[in-house]
Amino acid sequence: xxxxxxxxxxxxxxxxxxxxxxxxxxxxxxxxxxxxxxxxxxxxxxxxxxxxxxxxxxxxxxxxxxxxxxxxxxxxxxxxxxxxxxxxxxxxxxxxxxxxxxxxxxxxxxxxxxxxxxxxxxxxxxxxxxxxxxxxxxxxxxxxxxxxxxxxxxxxxxxxxxxxxxxxxxxxxxxxxxxxxxxxxxxxxxxxxxxxxxxxxxxxxxxxxxxxxxxxxxxxxxxxxxxxxxxxxxxxxxxxxxxxxxxxxxxxxxxxxxxxxxxxxxxxxxxxxxxxxxxxxxxxxxxxxxxxxxxxxxxxxxxxxxxxxxxxxxxxxxxxxxxxxxxxxxxxxxxxxxxxxxxxxxxxxxxxxxxxxxxxxxxxxxxxxxxxxxxxxxxxxxxxxxxxxxxxxxxxxxxxxxxxxxxxxxxxxxxxxxxxxxxxxxxxxxxxxxxxxxxxxxxxxxxxxxxxxxxxxxxxxxxxxxxxxxxxxxxxxxxxxxx
Amino acid sequence: xxxxxxxxxxxxxxxxxxxxxxxxxxxxxxxxxxxxxxxxxxxxxxxxxxxxxxxxxxxxxxxxxxxxxxxxxxxxxxxxxxxxxxxxxxxxxxxxxxxxxxxxxxxxxxxxxxxxxxxxxxxxxxxxxxxxxxxxxxxxxxxxxxxxxxxxxxxxxxxxxxxxxxxxxxxxxxxxxxxxxxxxxxxxxxxxxxxxxxxxxxxxxxxxxxxxxxxxxxxxxxxxxxxxxxxxxxxxxxxxxxxxxxxxxxxxxxxxxxxxxxxxxxxxxxxxxxxxxxxxxxxxxxxxxxxxxxxxxxxxxxxxxxxxxxxxxxxxxxxxxxxxxxxxxxxxxxxxxxxxxxxxxxxxxxxxxxxxxxxxxxxxxxxxxxxxxxxxxxxxxxxxxxxxxxxxxxxxxxxxxxxxxxxxxxxxxxxxxxxxxxxxxxxxxxxxxxxxxxxxxxxxxxxxxxxxxxxxxxxxxxxxxxxxxxxxxxxxxxxxxxx
Numbered sequence: 001x002x003x004x005x006x007x008x009x010x011x012x013x014x015x016x017x018x019x020x021x022x023x024x025x026x027x028x029x030x031x032x033x034x035x036x037x038x039x040x041x042x043x044x045x046x047x048x049x050x051x052x053x054x055x056x057x058x059x060x061x062x063x064x065x066x067x068x069x070x071x072x073x074x075x076x077x078x079x080x081x082x083x084x085x086x087x088x089x090x091x092x093x094x095x096x097x098x099x100x101x102x103x104x105x106x107x108x109x110x111x112x113x114x115x116x117x118x119x120x121x122x123x124x125x126x127x128x129x130x131x132x133x134x135x136x137x138x139x140x141x142x143x144x145x146x147x148x149x150x151x152x153x154x155x156x157x158x159x160x161x162x163x164x165x166x167x168x169x170x171x172x173x174x175x176x177x178x179x180x181x182x183x184x185x186x187x188x189x190x191x192x193x194x195x196x197x198x199x200x201x202x203x204x205x206x207x208x209x210x211x212x213x214x215x216x217x218x219x220x221x222x223x224x225x226x227x228x229x230x231x232x233x234x235x236x237x238x239x240x241x242x243x244x245x246x247x248x249x250x251x252x253x254x255x256x257x258x259x260x261x262x263x264x265x266x267x268x269x270x271x272x273x274x275x276x277x278x279x280x281x282x283x284x285x286x287x288x289x290x291x292x293x294x295x296x297x298x299x300x301x302x303x304x305x306x307x308x309x310x311x312x313x314x315x316x317x318x319x320x321x322x323x324x325x326x327x328x329x330x331x332x333x334x335x336x337x338x339x340x341x342x343x344x345x346x347x348x349x350x351x352x353x354x355x356x357x358x359x360x361x362x363x364x365x366x367x368x369x370x371x372x373x374x375x376x377x378x379x380x381x382x383x384x385x386x387x388x389x390x391x392x393x394x395x396x397x398x399x400x401x402x403x404x405x406x407x408x409x410x411x412x413x414x415x416x417x418x419x420x421x422x423x424x425x426x427x428x429x430x431x432x433x434x435x436x437x438x439x440x441x442x443x444x445x446x447x448x449x450x451x452x453x454x455x456x457x458x459x460x461x462x463x464x465x466x467x468x469x470x471x472x473x474x475x476x477x478x479x480x481x482x483x
Numbered sequence: 484x485x486x487x488x489x490x491x492x493x494x495x496x497x498x499x500x501x502x503x504x505x506x507x508x509x510x511x512x513x514x515x516x517x518x519x520x521x522x523x524x525x526x527x528x529x530x531x532x533x534x535x536x537x538x539x540x541x542x543x544x545x546x547x548x549x550x551x552x553x554x555x556x557x558x559x560x561x562x563x564x565x566x567x568x569x570x571x572x573x574x575x576x577x578x579x580x581x582x583x584x585x586x587x588x589x590x591x592x593x594x595x596x597x598x599x600x601x602x603x604x605x606x607x608x609x610x611x612x613x614x615x616x617x618x619x620x621x622x623x624x625x626x627x628x629x630x631x632x633x634x635x636x637x638x639x640x641x642x643x644x645x646x647x648x649x650x651x652x653x654x655x656x657x658x659x660x661x662x663x664x665x666x667x668x669x670x671x672x673x674x675x676x677x678x679x680x681x682x683x684x685x686x687x688x689x690x691x692x693x694x695x696x697x698x699x700x701x702x703x704x705x706x707x708x709x710x711x712x713x714x715x716x717x718x719x720x721x722x723x724x725x726x727x728x729x730x731x732x733x734x735x736x737x738x739x740x741x742x743x744x745x746x747x748x749x750x751x752x753x754x755x756x757x758x759x760x761x762x763x764x765x766x767x768x769x770x771x772x773x774x775x776x777x778x779x780x781x782x783x784x785x786x787x788x789x790x791x792x793x794x795x796x797x798x799x800x801x802x803x804x805x806x807x808x809x810x811x812x813x814x815x816x817x818x819x820x821x822x823x824x825x826x827x828x829x830x831x832x833x834x835x836x837x838x839x840x841x842x843x844x845x846x847x848x849x850x851x852x853x854x855x856x857x858x859x860x861x862x863x864x865x866x867x868x869x870x871x872x873x874x875x876x877x878x879x880x881x882x883x884x885x886x887x888x889x890x891x892x893x894x895x896x897x898x899x900x901x902x903x904x905x906x907x908x909x910x911x912x913x914x915x916x917x918x919x920x921x922x923x924x925x926x927x928x929x930x931x932x933x934x935x936x937x938x939x940x941x942x943x944x945x946x947x948x949x950x951x952x953x954x955x956x957x958x959x960x961x962x963x964x965x966x
Contacts, residue, residue, distance in 0.1 A: 080529045093528065100522055102529055199529040206764035234531050235766050313764055316561050319572020320526045324631065340565055363563070363759035372761060 002030060002162045003480070006071060006219045009165055013060060013070040020053040020060070020070030024114050027072045031117065031163050034483055037144060040158040042077045042135045043085045043118040052114045059112050067222045069112030074158050074167035077118035078125055079210075080199040081105045088201045089121040089133040089151075092321045092328045092347035102199020103231045104168060104210050111226045116164050120154030123349045124318065125175055125203040127151050128421045129411065132351040137408055140183060141481040142447055146405040149179030149421075155213050156183035161483055166214035166223050170200060172207045173306050174400075174425025177437035180213055181400035181450020184439045186467065186477060187213040188220045191457050192432035193238035196231030202317040204310035205236075207429040216477050217438065217467035221246035224460060240458070248465040254288035256466065259393030261296040264424055270403045272443030277399050280440035280451045280470065284397075287469055294389040294396065298381045302427040303419055305382065308362050308375035309430075314352075315359025321347065354415065383431040390456045395466055399424055400437040400450035424452060434460050438467045439476040448476075486689045486723050489696060490655045490715065491647035493684040494662055495640050496672040497616065498541045504615050504639035505532030505575065512678045516621070520633035524618075526570035531765050534559075538639035539769065541671035542582045542613055543779040545641060548669050548786055549608055551586025553776055559613075559766045563759045567631050568618035576642075578760040581612035582769060583641075589788065590661040591806060594653050606658045607646040613769075614640050635679075641671070647686065647696070652715035656708050659683055663708075668787060668812045676706045687715060688732070689722045697722070698732040702739050702746060714739035718746045790815055798822075798829035807837050813851035817858045824862025825869050832865055839882055856885050864892035871952055877901040905952040907959065910943075913951070914963050917942050928964055939964065 056070035080098035122132040130138040130153030138153040140146040141161040148157040152169030156179035169176040171189035180187030195210040212223030323329035323343030330342035362371035428435035440451035455463040506523035546553040560578035586608040618636035666672040688697035735748040787809040794805035928935040
């Protein structure tokens with residue numbers, strides 16, 4: 001059962017071949033067995049999960065069911081879920097039990113899905129290896145000496161190890177796509193504004209976007225159907241008609257124009273990654289697609305632009321964690337300033353502090369124009385590059401990450417090397433475009449390689465179609481690690 | 484040696500919306516601490532602001548009422564600083580692109596000293612911007628513990644900034660009062676200064692005529708016009724003394740202590756924060772269409788200045804009366820409602836309001852809104868004066884009764900028998916009797932002692948028990964005496 005797709009699980013539940021309680025329990029058992037090895041979850045609450053499962057089973061009796069009713073879904077610990085410890089991977093929120101549900105969480109609850117647990121993540125989603133989590137690093141299920149990627153590393157590891165049917169992630173600069181690539185699963189970051197950010201703990205507000213992570217494009221479509229939707233509590237949520245993201249899955253790809261940005265295939269990409277991506281493109285040609293050469297001339301500036309804008313927003317977003325109203329407060333302090341300083345010094349980890357300092361610096365009087373304003377201008381140029389490119393192609397493809405999963409601790413001392421692992425994904429967030437990663441083979445050390453598919457605004461259904469057709473023709477997405 | 488005083492004001496007006504500027508929590512004053520602090524007011528992780536349109540409409544009203552530019556596009560920015568009553572660690576405000584731009588307010592200045600005459604002055608408005616109020620820190624617990632009350636956090640404010648156009652405390656107070664009248668007049672602020680709905684920061688500097696602007700000090704949070712007067716007087720003298728004694732004024736934020744009438748520096752420029760303003764990525768730019776402006780304009784009441792010129796030009800009132808009648812919206816509304824009962828008697832109506840009604844309110848310590856008689860009651864009485872049913876002295880009796888006991892003019896006239904005798908036959912009979920009984924005085928009168936006319940009027944009034952219509956009595960008496 002744990003290897004079934006969401007469609008299969010849904011059918012089995014509706015046919016009463018299995019109950020939601022049984023399914024949930026079987027995942028909980030598997031988590032109990034494997035999580036100690038992987039550290040994919042921060043919080044489990046079998047009682048609450050099973051209570052939801054019992055409720056779902058009564059829904060089957062009454063017939064009011066949707067595609068995800070009764071199916072156990074793991075939630076990245078960045079989403080506030082009522083009654084659940086919600087830490088965002090930080091000591092700062094080690095004791096924060098959320099009194100409310102994020103919009104995404106309530107969408108799952110309304111659909112009758114089961115919250116299976118809260119997955120591990122880089123602290124406040126700042127990291128590309130999951131090593132910045134206060135709750136310990138997550139291990140890659142394909143090789144537990146390696147990182148799963150980040151920041152949605154717990155989710156990626158849980159899906160890859162089949163500890164849940166599917167799970168949520170968030171993506172600010174690649175945090176869904178890069179761990180999906182490194183763990184050999186599928187992940188989709190929708191167009192900015194498709195999923196409400198309400199209740200999703202903010203890292204960089206203008207870049208953050210929630211999205212599904214799962215074992216196939218088809219699963220992602222069913223997940224996104226639940227997650228997407230306008231929410232008046234998020235002013236940047238987009239008011240659009242509800243759409244069925246699975247509607248185009250079975251369209252043929254004949255004549256599909258795939259744009260290859262020459263900048264993505266230049267120096268920096270590992271030969272093993274290049275080989276797998278080339279093979280995937282060859283497969284697409286067999287499926288009837290045509291390759292178009294394009295250029296994204298400003299994309300090389302993505303990393304520096306991102307490391308001005310994201311820390312700037314983060315430095316302000318994280319100011320609310322001050323020890324006054326909730327979360328961590330230093331046990332001993334002198335005056336007010338001392339309480340702030342000690343609580344924040346002890347509550348935040350090194351990477352978070354580094355980004356708060358960068359962000360504070362670039363917003364400071366006298367530096368704002370040179371950094372923040374300049375970065376905003378380049379951000380617009382990066383977005384314009386994509387607009388220009390989409391005049392010539394339907395989707396853009398390339399590698400998700402320049403390398404396969406690296407060793408735990410390998411880049412810990414070198415933040416810049418770590419930042420460069422998101423070099424192909426960041427431009428997509430800066431432009432607000434949808435991007436996804438699907439497994440396309442294995443590279444060095446038999447570690448998975450991800451193919452990135454970038455779509456035009458609101459073109460998620462087409463991207464899922466493009467990914468699904470590839471997954472019908474290949475079986476990379478069905479491979480599982482040997483645990 | 485002459486000094487020139489330069490004053491500019493920043494006025495924080497709490498806007499009269501039922502809910503907060505970025506959430507649905509109530510803004511009512513005086514509730515138990517933190518009972519009006521919802522998830523957004525507390526700044527729980529993951530919550531987001533949603534702009535209250537009612538606050539924007541009030542800003543538009545203010546812009547229209549002061550002939551100010553209303554920005555088609557303005558931007559909310561984050562003002563970053565740490566304080567326990569600022570839950571997010573930043574205040575959402577507007578910085579370089581405020582909703583209201585340049586405008587002006589014409590004020591009547593009544594100099595407090597000397598025999599100088601009242602004069603008119605126009606104060607330029609620099610800008611007005613929307614922002615959220617902070618919560619309150621409640622100090623003074625015996626254990627030295629500070630409490631935080633977040634009920635006020637997120638209350639909408641319109642901060643109205645003037646040019647440094649005022650050159651005396653009287654002008655500053657006149658401007659503040661005019662602004663206070665205006666915001667209540669257009670219904671955007673309740674103007675309650677005790678509850679902090681209308682708070683003034685005053686920037687003061689002095690210079691020699693023709694010299695460049697001196698260094699200013701900002702007196703914070705003045706919540707009464709009396710204190711404003713005192714604070715400015717003290718501060719101006721302090722600055723002059725400082726300079727004349729060879730010292731230099733340092734830029735500073737200062738507080739006024741009403742107990743000793745002195746100002747005291749709170750922080751100097753060296754402690755000034757770097758607020759690291761940047762556009763709030765959680766809120767879209769505020770766009771205001773011409774249509775929206777016109778919709779708001781349609782709801783705007785006739786403004787004080789327009790009313791004044793109408794009262795002078797159409798109703799024939801003096802400019803002085805017109806300004807008194809438009810001192811508040813309640814006064815003008817009362818006047819117009821009473822006048823509708825006696826449309827041709829504007830002067831009498833004005834006299835009664837400015838005279839008896841105002842005096843009586845003053846004696847009873849009431850304001851117009853608490854007036855025990857209605858405009859309809861007063862209008863009913865004025866109608867009886869106009870049609871000759873009661874004399875002026877009878878009217879005073881009616882008014883006293885009405886004020887103390889209520890009731891309509893007609894009922895009081897009836898109950899107290901105040902109706903004038905306007906029956907010419909009855910008056911003639913009465914006059915005949917008096918002439919017959921006072922033959923000697925009649926002879927004296929007829930021989931040229933005109934002054935005796937008053938003697939006859941007195942007798943006749945006495946005989947009628949004060950009810951004879953005076954005009955009629957005069958006519959008949961004159962006719963009969965001339966014989």
